[in-house]
Structure formats: structure tokens, C-alpha cells
Amino acid sequence: LVARFRDKPLEFRPGEKWAYSNSGYVLLGYLIEKVSGQSYADFVRENIFNPLDMHDSGYDSNTAIIPRRASGYAPGKDGPENAGFINMTIPFSAGALYSTTEDLLRWEQGLFGGKVLSEAPARKMTTPFKNNYACGLFVSEVKGRKVIQHGGGIEGFNTSLAYYPDGKLTVVVLANLNGSAADEIAGKLAQIAHGEKVQLLSERKAITLPHDVLAQYAGTYAFGPGMNMLIMLEGDQLMTKLGSQPKIPIFPESQTMFFPQVVDAEIEFEKDAKGAVTDLILHQGGRDQKAPRTSATVELPPERKAITLPVATLQKYVGVYDLAPGVDVTMSLEGDQLMTQITGQPQFPLYAETETRFFLKVVDAQVDFVKDSTGAVTHIVLHQGGTDHEARRK
Numbered sequence: 001l002v003a004r005f006r007d008k009p010l011e012f013r014p015g016e017k018w019a020y021s022n023s024g025y026v027l028l029g030y031l032i033e034k035v036s037g038q039s040y041a042d043f044v045r046e047n048i049f050n051p052l053d054m055h056d057s058g059y060d061s062n063t064a065i066i067p068r069r070a071s072g073y074a075p076g077k078d079g080p081e082n083a084g085f086i087n088m089t090i091p092f093s094a095g096a097l098y099s100t101t102e103d104l105l106r107w108e109q110g111l112f113g114g115k116v117l118s119e120a121p122a123r124k125m126t127t128p129f130k131n132n133y134a135c136g137l138f139v140s141e142v143k144g145r146k147v148i149q150h151g152g153g154i155e156g157f158n159t160s161l162a163y164y165p166d167g168k169l170t171v172v173v174l175a176n177l178n179g180s181a182a183d184e185i186a187g188k189l190a191q192i193a194h195g196e197k198v199q200l201l202s203e204r205k206a207i208t209l210p211h212d213v214l215a216q217y218a219g220t221y222a223f224g225p226g227m228n229m230l231i232m233l234e235g236d237q238l239m240t241k242l243g244s245q246p247k248i249p250i251f252p253e254s255q256t257m258f259f260p261q262v263v264d265a266e267i268e269f270e271k272d273a274k275g276a277v278t279d280l281i282l283h284q285g286g287r288d289q290k291a292p293r294t295s296a297t298v299e300l301p302p303e304r305k306a307i308t309l310p311v312a313t314l315q316k317y318v319g320v321y322d323l324a325p326g327v328d329v330t331m332s333l334e335g336d337q338l339m340t341q342i343t344g345q346p347q348f349p350l351y352a353e354t355e356t357r358f359f360l361k362v363v364d365a366q367v368d369f370v371k372d373s374t375g376a377v378t379h380i381v382l383h384q385g386g387t388d389h390e391a392r393r394k
Contacts, residue, residue, distance in 0.1 A: 001092060002030050011390070018130035019390060020324055022094040025136075029093020040093050049103075052110040057099040060088045069098065072156015074178040074343075083156030083178060095154050095325055101172040108163050108170040142187070142287070145194070151183050153326030153343070160186040169193055178326075178343055184264070201264045206251035213255065214238050217269050220298060221280050221291035227364075229280065229291055230298045240267065243364025304359050306351035313355060314338045317369050321380050321391035329380065329391050340367065 005023045012019075029040045036043050041059035049057045058066075072083040088096040099107075110116050117125065125135040126148055132140045139148050149162035160173045160182040171190050173182040188198045214233050221229045230241040238258065241247045250258040256269045265284035272278050279292045314333055321329040327343045331350075338358065341347040350358040356369045365384035372378050382389040 001026055001090075015130070018133050022091065022322070022325060025094035026092050032093070044097070048107075048116065052106050052115065054099065054103040054106050057097065057103045057107075060096050060098045062087055066098070070157075070174075070176045072154075072176050072178075074156060080177060086155045091154060091325070095152070099174075101174060104161055104172045104174075105170050108161070112163060112165065112168070142190075143194075143196075147190075149183075149186075153178070153324065155326060157326070158182045162186050162190060164190065164194075167194070179345060201259070201261070204251075204253060204259050206259075207253065209252045209255065211236055214252075216277055217280075218296070218298065219277070219293050220295040222294045223282075223289060223291045228294075229282070231280070232298050245364045246362070304351070304353060306359075307353065309352045309355060311336050314352075316377055319377070320394045322394050323382070323389060323391040328394070329382070331380075 005026075011017075032038075032043055033040055038046070045058060048054070060066075073080040074083045075081075111122070114122070116122075126137060126139055128134050128139045132138055134148075137148050137150055139146070141147070145164055145166060147162050147164050149160065151161075152159040156176060156178060158175045158178060158180045160171070162171045163169070164171075169190065171186045171193070173186045173189070175182045175185075191198050211233075214236065217231050217238060218233045219231055221231065223229060227243060232239045232241070232247070238250050238252075239247045240250050240260070248260050248262055250260050250267055252258050253266075256271070258267045258269075259265065260267075263284070265282060268281045268283065269277050270279050270281065277293055279290055282289045282291065311333070314336065317331050317338060318333050319331055321331070323329050323342065330341045330343075332339045332341070332347075338350045338352075339347050340350050340360070348360055348362050350360060350367060352358050353366070356371070357366060358369075359366045363384070365382060368381040368383070369377050370379050370381060377393055379390055379392045382391065
């Protein structure tokens with residue numbers, strides 16, 4: 001397994017960028033085996049699971065009979081279906097562990113209670129180095145509270161584990177259906193534990209606001225370079241458009257809080273002391289993103305123009321690309337239409353803008369296909385939400 005990547009060039013200079021790397025975790029597991037003289041499975045059992053009384057956790061096996069082991073599912077055309085098979089020796093120390101919510105509570109209590117690491121290495125492990133990422137952990141603030149967290153995904157499963165050190169709160173979500181919003185569920189559970197109100201999309205009630213109140217929110221709001229949210233008034237209906245995504249209506253809950261009915265999100269408008277609208281805050285997925293108002297006019301983005309490419313060119317892009325642990329981007333060809341599908345999501349058509357750059361019409365996202373010196377496609381770069389995500393071709 002290590003031989004598959006050990007001679008490949010670095011993607012970037014160490015410390016320059018951050019990218020999740022299954023290969024990096026595989027290498028760490030290999031080092032554990034070489035240093036300890038034990039198998040990775042034996043090492044984690046003897047040094048972590050047994051001392052912390054995590055008796056329902058272990059290194060997964062495709063052959064062993066594990067009582068009460070959950071089956072994994074994936075969304076299908078007619079409802080959930082069995083997830084694709086994966087041999088657990090492939091993810092190795094980049095995954096392949098099973099556990100329960102109770103055992104993961106024991107893990108968090110042991111890790112942050114000094115039973116796993118002493119103070120100095122524990123502090124180093126939880127200190128962000130790049131993009132809020134520490135040693136295998138995201139460290140950030142949500143509504144003024146520090147949270148140390150990470151999600152996971154593999155065929156049939158999505159997970160989220162978060163720890164709020166100020167209140168010693170642990171939130172664990174284990175889902176056996178790909179595409180489950182484990183992180184979003186975990187965020188809502190944390191809100192409840194902190195005494196905050198959680199409102200489901202189905203519980204939101206729209207009110208009626210005068211035309212002149214709605215009109216004051218129209219304009220352009222900037223989340224970042226090239227990422228604008230447009231707020232438009234069509235008749236008495238406020239509409240929003242993010243980048244090149246389709247327009248959707250938003251409905252008022254109060255004078256300043258609005259919600260769409262198609263996604264679980266809220267848009268809150270803020271005003272200055274004179275009552276002028278200064279910015280909006282997008283509340284979604286447990287995060288609050290502020291976008292300053294840049295103009296009281298609506299600046300529509302240029303329309304993307306699709307071109308036609310030969311089927312032989314499109315055929316070169318067909319394949320599976322590794323976006324994140326348990327999350328693949330699959331490119332397929334249906335006739336002369338290139339299609340893309342991310343694990344657990346529906347399939348969408350891709351439209352060519354150039355020979356190597358494509359775009360989606362359902363969301364504001366673009367895909368670049370990157371080739372090596374021989375012309376072979378090595379990876380894709382997904383541009384979405386102001387960030388770039390690389391996915392190596394499997």
C-alpha cells in the first residue's frame with residue numbers, strides 16, 4: 001500500500017497548504033507497526049481501546065463476525081440500498097475502525113482527561129496549524145464556543161464527533177446511510193445541549209412584510225472574491241441567488257430574518273444605527289457566514305457558455321476521483337453528456353466551458369481536469385464556495 005504512493009512527488013511544499021491525505025494516515029499506521037512491532041489492530045486495541053474500556057470498538061474485519069454490527073447503506077433510485085463493498089485493509093489506519101457512541105464518549109473523556117496524552121502533546125495535537133486544522137482535528141469557534149471536531153465517511157457510513165472543552169460536552173453522531181448530514185445533526189444537538197433553540201425547516205412560519213421593507217434588502221452581498229449573493233425583489237417576493245446557482249425565494253420569519261424552503265438555512269440582515277442595511281449573515285450547517293453589502297444594486301454574474309466537445313475527449317475524463325475519506329466523485333458518460341456524482345448525492349450533468357474546464361448548472365461550481373505531461377488525467381479540482389478541492393484519480 002505504501003509503495004503505491006511513496007515515490008510520487010509532493011502535491012505542495014510542506015507547510016504551504018493543507019489537504020486531507022489518506023496516504024498520510026496510512027504512513028502513520030505503517031510507522032506504528034514498525035516502531036511497536038505489533039499490527040495496527042493489536043496496537044490500538046492494547047494501547048487505546050482496552051485501557052479506556054472501549055470494548056465495542058476495534059479494527060474492522062470483513063470476515064470476523066462482530067455482534068450487533070450495523071450494515072451500511074447508500075441512497076438509490078428507489079430508496080436506500082446496500083453500500084458498495086470495501087475491504088478494510090484498504091483504508092487501513094486512514095479509517096477501518098468501528099465504535100459506538102458510548103465508546104466514543106469514553107475516548108473523548110480519556111483524550112481530554114489526560115489518559116491518552118500528557119498535557120504538552122495534547123496541546124500540540126489540538127493547536128491549529130493551517131486552515132483551522134490541527135493534528136487530525138478541526139479546531140474552531142461556533143457562536144463564541146471553542147469546538148474540536150472531525151467528521152468521517154466510508155462506504156455506507158457518515159460520522160461526526162465534536163468536543164466543546166469549555167463545557168466538557170461531547171457530541172457523537174454515527175449514521176449508516178451515506179449522504180446523512182451527520183455534522184449538521186451534531187451541530188443541532190450541541191445547540192440543544194447549550195440551551196439554544198433549534199427550529200426545524202418544517203416548523204418555520206412565514207409572515208407578511210410590506211413592499212418597502214422588503215425593498216431595502218435588495219442588493220449585492222460579498223462572501224469573498226467572486227462569490228456574491230444577490231437579493232432581488234420580484235413583485236412582493238424576495239429572491240436570492242448565490243453565484244451561478246438558480247434563484248430561489250426566501251420568506252420572512254421576522255423583520256430581518258428570512259428562510260428558503262428548499263434548504264435548511266436562514267438569512268439574517270443587519271443594519272447600522274441609522275437603519276441602513278450593512279450586511280447579511282447566512283446561518284447554515286452550524287456555521288455563520290457574514291457577507292457585507294457591496295451595492296444596493298443587483299450585479300448579475302456573466303452567463304457561462306457551454307461548448308461541444310467530441311465524445312472521445314469526454315471519454316478521457318470518465319473515472320472515479322478520491323475527494324475525501326469515503327467520498328468519491330464519479331465521472332460517467334451517458335451518450336455524449338458527461339455526468340458527475342458525489343458519493344451520497346444525485347447525479348448531475350457537467351457542461352464544457354473549455355476542453356478541461358466544466359461547470360454545473362444546479363450549483364455554483366466548476367471542475368478542472370488536470371493532465372500530466374503525457375496528456376493523462378491525474379486529478380480534478382472542484383471549485384465551489386470560494387475554495388478549491390483536489391481529488392486524485394483512482
